[in-house]
Amino acid sequence: MLDVKWIRENPDAFVAGLEKRYFEPAPAEILNQILTLDSQRRETIQQLQDLQARRNAVSKDIGKAKKDKNEAEAQRLMDEVAGLKETIQKGEEDERAQDQALRDLLAGIPNMPADDVPVGPDEAANVELRKVGDVPSFEFAPKQHFEIGEALGLMDFETAAKLSGSRFVVLKGRLARLERALSQFMLDLHTDQHGYTEVNPPLLVRDDTMFGTAQLPKFEEDQFPAGDGYWLIPTAEVPLTNLAREDIADEASLPMRVTAGTPCFRAEAGAAGRDTRGMIRQHQFTKVELVSVTTPEQSTEEHERMTQCAETVLQKLGLPYRVIVLSTGDMGFSAQKTYDIEVWLPGQDMYREISSCSVCGDFQARRMNARYRPKDSKQARLVHTLNGSGVAVGRALIAVLENYQEADGSVRVPEVLQPYMGGLTKIEAPA
Known part of the structure; x- marks a missing residue:
């Protein structure tokens, strides 16, 4: 606000x-x-x-x-x-x-864009900052993730539709383990090497918690109400950022860096007809979230740091990607500036978003009354908040399947994930 x-x-x-x-x-x-x-x-x-x-x-x-x-x-x-x-x-x-x-x-009024954000009405005005990694070449026509998963017999959309309707999936066996491995790898990386504290937050939150991070009231149709004043979280950004709500932190405790791997729930109200096949856009998905709470002086540098933390995930997975800065017309409601990280998907022959890292200034803090006390002042000030995907686990699974696919339909397991997969080096169809 x-x-x-x-x-x-x-x-x-x-x-x-x-x-x-x-x-x-x-x-x-x-x-x-x-x-x-x-x-x-x-x-x-x-x-x-x-x-x-x-x-x-x-x-x-x-x-x-x-x-x-x-x-x-x-x-x-x-x-x-x-x-x-x-x-x-x-x-x-x-x-x-x-x-x-x-x-x-x-x-209902969005945040003011930072001065260095490119001006434009939509994603066409986004600016590419860098590409990292070589796009793989295949001696065969690469398949999309759902073709790979279904052929392995480990990705079941038909059963999911019987259980819950469209935009859900049932993962089985080694694909279920691969998704879990990705989440554990990311959390270990961010806590052990990037200085984030892991949090296991509630998945149900109240109205004022959703208001604090600006999911309500403007984006109510995108949310899943759970009754009795509760909402399923659309992202762990909501409970993690609200850890600072109605509190006054000491300056020495900032920046506060927290992470969580949680299920996320989105109605995808505006996504009719988009990505209807596969796991790209689902009502339920897993994501590792990064949240920072900083002083105003720290937030710009923290934005760069957070983006690098998310990039490190893809670098260690050996996935090619690019980083873009979103235009004024494409970035989110609460953001002053946003970097999107897009991973290469050979099956689609294009880059797709896998992480979005935003600095929000004091926009969310004012809604939450989240403050800190400077060391040389008795007057409390509003904190700055940042959030980013570190990264979307389902989309990382998609990227691994498509980038590590073999001609025989099997999928190589990235080296960094093999310890989390019990030493498994390749995922093949069950005998």
Whole structure:
């Protein structure tokens, strides 16, 4: 959520930021609505302060009138206090309503893009920063992951559809173990070498937790409600980032770096007709998430560091990939800047997203009231938050299947995963 004081003091920058994001309705209209609500709220607050000051003064005069035995004046003043009390109560109700209306409006406005983010309406304006690894060549036509998995008899979409409908899969045997191996490998890497603390968070969270990371209210249709005010998490970013919620951390404890490997649940409401075959876009998937909570001065460097941590996963797996910076029109609602890491999929003959690393500034922190106390100050400040996939486990499984496939339909196991697979070097169809 943006700071209304900043908007009030920087209206041109606010409008320009929304224009870069191609935000609708017209940014100038949104600005006018915000400033009008803010003006009304501040006017109400001033009126309440004046009324409270008047009530305090009259209350003193009542005592003086009674001391002077002027009962008529005392009664008149008490009647005025009673009237002031009713007016103040009404004003407080107005202030609460105005404050909520302003918060509701601000809750639907995205973060301001960083100055170095490329401007453009969609993914066509994204900028490639680097390619890493050589795209493999095959002496046969490489297959897509679902063709490989189904031929092995270890990837079952038909049974999953009977159990749960479309966009689910049942993994069996060594493919199930391979997915588990990938998750364990990533968690070990991030905790042992990258300094993240592993967390096992709840998979069900409440409304205010989802609000804190901006999944609610704007993206409600993309979520899975679980009843009684609970939601299935769309990503471990939600509970991990909210670890800092309504807290004041010591500066010395920052940056806080946490990771978790969890199931994730997404309705994929806007994905009709996209990636309908295979595991690319599912309602349930596994992801290893990285979250950092930092001071404002640390967040830019931490963004680069987090992205390197995610890249290391692919480097150790021997998977070719590229890193792109997303344009203003393509990056997420909470982000100031986002790097996407796209892994090469031979079966699709293209790069596909496997990680997205974003710096959010104090946008989520303001929604969560997450703060820290600088070592040389008594005044608490909002933290900065960052999140990234480290990486999407299902998509890593896809990438391993497609990049390590053999002509006979078997799949070589990347060397770094072999200890997690009991020494297995190749996945073949069960005899």
